[in-house]
Amino acid sequence: MKLDESARLYLADYYLLEQARSGAHRYLDEIANKLAAAVRQELKTRGDLSVTFGEYLQKDGGYVSFYVKKIDLPGLDQYGEWKYSVVYSDAMRTERLSDPTKCRIYGFTAKSNAAQAKAVGRVAQELGLPDPYLNEEYDLLGGTLDEVVDMLSRAFIERLDNHVQVIEVLSRQSVGQAG
Numbered sequence: 001m002k003l004d005e006s007a008r009l010y011l012a013d014y015y016l017l018e019q020a021r022s023g024a025h026r027y028l029d030e031i032a033n034k035l036a037a038a039v040r041q042e043l044k045t046r047g048d049l050s051v052t053f054g055e056y057l058q059k060d061g062g063y064v065s066f067y068v069k070k071i072d073l074p075g076l077d078q079y080g081e082w083k084y085s086v087v088y089s090d091a092m093r094t095e096r097l098s099d100p101t102k103c104r105i106y107g108f109t110a111k112s113n114a115a116q117a118k119a120v121g122r123v124a125q126e127l128g129l130p131d132p133y134l135n136e137e138y139d140l141l142g143g144t145l146d147e148v149v150d151m152l153s154r155a156f157i158e159r160l161d162n163h164v165q166v167i168e169v170l171s172r173q174s175v176g177q178a179g
Helices: 005-012 014-045 111-126 145-178
Strands: 051-057 063-071 084-089 102-109 136-139
Touching: 005 014, 014 051, 014 063, 014 145, 051 145, 063 145, 084 145, 102 111, 102 145, 111 145, 136 145
Parallel strands: none
Antiparallel strands: 051 063, 063 084, 084 102, 102 136
């Protein structure tokens, strides 16, 4: 087997590059862990709400998801099981970034729940809220670790709050149509 030039260069600085890789992974893992903790804490301080969220944190970093776990509102049965999530992913989990120093935050509903996604999009537009499924990138090197986590957690919470608003309006609309 013959090494290509990039592999030869990598091997020449193998220990240094592996140390740099390890440091970058620790940094990204720390962002994911702190982001999940900040969002979890914010949701916890709100007490008992009509919409509650579950959480998934990838064990070795790079991916955080908060998803609708339970809805205690009437009139939403027509939309099936609720499947909306707000997701954070970074270079450890996706190559779909404009730059590996960025992450993306986006909303997600399974394709099998297309009617639900369509209703959510419609109500968000009626309310003048941003697209719940918008894929936005954020810079992971644009401040200290805590500043980056604070920016990301605000973006996450805003999306979750907007989604709760949409669910509440969908519930009122559905109950109004039934009555």
